[in-house]
Amino acid sequence: MGQPLYQKVIDTIVARIGAGELLAGGMLPSETQLAAEIGVSQGTARKALMMLEQHGIVRREQGRGTFVTARTPESSLFNFFRLREDDGTIIRPELIEEKIIQRPASDTERKTLFEKPESVYEIRRIRSLKGAASTIETAVLPAPLFAGIERRAPLPSALYILYQQNYGCIVLRADESIKAIAAGPDEARALKVEEGAPLLRVERLAYDILGRPIERRRSIYRTDQLNYKVTLD
Amino acid sequence: MGQPLYQKVIDTIVARIGAGELLAGGMLPSETQLAAEIGVSQGTARKALMMLEQHGIVRREQGRGTFVTARTPESSLFNFFRLREDDGTIIRPELIEEKIIQRPASDTERKTLFEKPESVYEIRRIRSLKGAASTIETAVLPAPLFAGIERRAPLPSALYILYQQNYGCIVLRADESIKAIAAGPDEARALKVEEGAPLLRVERLAYDILGRPIERRRSIYRTDQLNYKVTLD
Numbered sequence: 001m002g003q004p005l006y007q008k009v010i011d012t013i014v015a016r017i018g019a020g021e022l023l024a025g026g027m028l029p030s031e032t033q034l035a036a037e038i039g040v041s042q043g044t045a046r047k048a049l050m051m052l053e054q055h056g057i058v059r060r061e062q063g064r065g066t067f068v069t070a071r072t073p074e075s076s077l078f079n080f081f082r083l084r085e086d087d088g089t090i091i092r093p094e095l096i097e098e099k100i101i102q103r104p105a106s107d108t109e110r111k112t113l114f115e116k117p118e119s120v121y122e123i124r125r126i127r128s129l130k131g132a133a134s135t136i137e138t139a140v141l142p143a144p145l146f147a148g149i150e151r152r153a154p155l156p157s158a159l160y161i162l163y164q165q166n167y168g169c170i171v172l173r174a175d176e177s178i179k180a181i182a183a184g185p186d187e188a189r190a191l192k193v194e195e196g197a198p199l200l201r202v203e204r205l206a207y208d209i210l211g212r213p214i215e216r217r218r219s220i221y222r223t224d225q226l227n228y229k230v231t232l233d
Numbered sequence: 234m235g236q237p238l239y240q241k242v243i244d245t246i247v248a249r250i251g252a253g254e255l256l257a258g259g260m261l262p263s264e265t266q267l268a269a270e271i272g273v274s275q276g277t278a279r280k281a282l283m284m285l286e287q288h289g290i291v292r293r294e295q296g297r298g299t300f301v302t303a304r305t306p307e308s309s310l311f312n313f314f315r316l317r318e319d320d321g322t323i324i325r326p327e328l329i330e331e332k333i334i335q336r337p338a339s340d341t342e343r344k345t346l347f348e349k350p351e352s353v354y355e356i357r358r359i360r361s362l363k364g365a366a367s368t369i370e371t372a373v374l375p376a377p378l379f380a381g382i383e384r385r386a387p388l389p390s391a392l393y394i395l396y397q398q399n400y401g402c403i404v405l406r407a408d409e410s411i412k413a414i415a416a417g418p419d420e421a422r423a424l425k426v427e428e429g430a431p432l433l434r435v436e437r438l439a440y441d442i443l444g445r446p447i448e449r450r451r452s453i454y455r456t457d458q459l460n461y462k463v464t465l466d
Contacts, residue, residue, distance in 0.1 A: 082465070084410075175463075176462065177462055178411060178460065179459075180431035181413070198414055199413050199431070200413040200433075221413075227412060229411070230408075230409045230463045232315070233405060
């Protein structure tokens with residue numbers, strides 16, 4: 001029950017960044033001010049700032065103060081983009097097709113997404129890697145949290161940057177379920193493979209810095225020339 | 234060049250556990266003694282002990298000392314066993330077939346495994362999950378580090394426990410490359426699927442607590458009724 005106190009501090013700061021009250025490069029209140037303002041101990045405020053710094057959201061400068069980073073390092077966001085060439089090179093995807101719709105949430109979506117939304121946005125994108133259609137991604141977002149996202153199309157390649165810069169949702173963790181599947185007719189057509197060809201299916205539930213499940217995503221990948229890379233520890 | 238000093242301390246302690254000089258439940262020398270003995274600062278000895286504690290290798294008891302844990306918690310080792318049922322239940326594998334051979338290392342094996350071994354052990358196992366043959370695993374180990382492993386057959390289900398208890402190799406991290414592949418004739422026969430059926434192929438390079446690459450493993454999974462689960466953060 002209830003979230004730890006430092007999350008309250010993180011929440012406040014992230015909400016201000018999301019709302020544009022704290023701009024990139026802007027200075028945060030001091031630990032003492034934050035603690036007084038939010039009603040927590042100075043140690044709690046410090047812990048929150050350390051976590052935000054660890055995740056690249058703020059930067060502390062000795063003797064000067066704490067500043068909102070211009071932008072979360074791409075390396076941190078690309079941590080969630082796991083496709084690599086056989087030699088380990090990261091691959092830049094190119095958008096082929098994008099469709100955004102708003103629709104009623106399914107039972108599973110209502111059960112698993114933050115605040116049990118009645119309505120969700122579905123973003124379906126086909127992307128090419130190395131010149132060949134290689135991925136079909138379907139991201140599902142709670143509509144209340146991402147109001148108006150359909151008017152931002154075409155969306156940037158890295159959705160998590162959009163979530164952070166425009167909705168204050170900083171994705172920090174994702175649970176994935178991976179299977180090998182046989183291409184059905186739609187997948188075969190979109191990815192230009194034969195029906196029955198092996199494809200990698202990754203189902204992801206992404207959590208933001210507040211531990212809120214904010215996105216369900218199903219990705220179908222052709223892996224004949226690519227690898228899905230993960231590290232366990 | 235050279236490893237950090239705390240690794241020297243970890244190395245010494247792990248080697249003594251591996252050699253049976255330090256037994257489960259046994260007490261370690263104090264920080265001061267360790268530091269003097271190995272020729273490092275007390276802070277370095279403390280850092281090494283903290284890392285060993287974090288990984289469940291030792292346990293520090295307030296006012297009493299530091300003790301070798303009876304055994305690394307299974308939860309830590311099972312972190313590397315990622316197959317789950319659709320509802321998230323962990324699945325206990327059963328051995329169907331096991332073959333251990335010693336053979337010359339391939340070029341890639343020599344290049345990537347610890348101490349560039351000329352000779353490797355290859356452990357090939359077929360295991361069933363939920364009553365159906367579901368995994369083909371081929372683990373390749375540097376022969377000098379795992380001398381005599383072929384005489385320990387049949388090996389326990391969790392190889393990493395064997396590596397730790399008998400060879401002092403504590404696996405802490407693994408890099409994986411995942412693809413969907415079509416079953417070839419051998420895989421189809423072993424897993425009782427049709428040729429061309431989609432299978433999940435996971436290629437893993439596992440590192441021990443000293444950062445040494447000690448095992449290459451290729452696992453082929455039937456995922457029609459199972460999931461490969463990972464967490465990104």
